[in-house]
Amino acid sequence: MKLKVWSLIVMGLYIVFSVAISQAYDIEVAKKANSIFSMMDRKTLATSPCKVKPDIVLKWIKDGEKVTILDIRTPEETAIAGITYKNSLRIPLNELFKEENLNRLPEDGKIVIVCHSGFRGGAAAAILRLIGIQNVVVLEGGLIEFVRALTPLTAP
Numbered sequence: 755m756k757l758k759v760w761s762l763i764v765m766g767l768y769i770v771f772s773v774a775i776s777q778a779y780d781i782e783v784a785k786k787a788n789s790i791f792s793m794m795d796r797k798t799l800a801t802s803p804c805k806v807k808p809d810i811v812l813k814w815i816k817d818g819e820k821v822t823i824l825d826i827r828t829p830e831e832t833a834i835a836g837i838t839y840k841n842s843l844r845i846p847l848n849e850l851f852k853e854e855n856l857n858r859l860p861e862d863g864k865i866v867i868v869c870h871s872g873f874r875g876g877a878a879a880a881i882l883r884l885i886g887i888q889n890v891v892v893l894e895g896g897l898i899e900f901v902r903a904l905t906p907l908t909a910p
Contacts, residue, residue: 789884804879805894808903811866815839815910820863824890826850826878827869827897835897837868847874851881865889871896 814821823842825832832844845855847869859865859882867875867882867890875892882890893900 786884804876804892805872806866806891807894808900809908811893811900812903812908812910814864820860822860822863822865824859824865824867824878825869826867826874831870837897847878850878851885856885856887859887861889863889864891866891866893868893868900869896871898 811821811823821841823837823839825837825842825844826847827844828846828848829844836844843858845858849855865882865887867878869875869878872892872895875896879890879892895902
């Protein structure tokens with residue numbers, strides 16, 4: 755499971771930083787990547803997971819915990835299947851890191867990042883943590899698994 759988290763982070767960093775494959779490397783990008791990976795030792799991963807299962811998110815909501823669902827899917831995706839939870843934000847990944855959108859993210863409570871399957875969420879969470887927003891987790895399996903976990907019995 756932890757290997758899966760690392761894989762998502764590595765792929766996300768590659769996508770976000772758009773590092774070109776060549777013989778040379780960008781030391782500044784490497785320093786930024788190091789700042790993420792240096793924090794993710796075994797103890798940190800055990801106490802501060804990057805991903806959360808849908809049933810846990812549903813429990814947090816039922817228990818009244820402050821949870822914000824951050825839907826980073828495209829407007830085309832959210833137009834077909836949108837999240838209507840009262841504490842949800844729709845900010846597409848390609849607009850997430852604009853200052854006005856970062857300022858919309860709550861400083862308290864948990865931010866659960868949702869995309870289609872979890873891949874984009876992993877990239878977003880890694881970079882949000884890099885810039886100092888630590889209260890983020892990725893919904894494991896994305897909207898696909900969230901829908902599977904949500905039934906009349908499990909709905910908050």
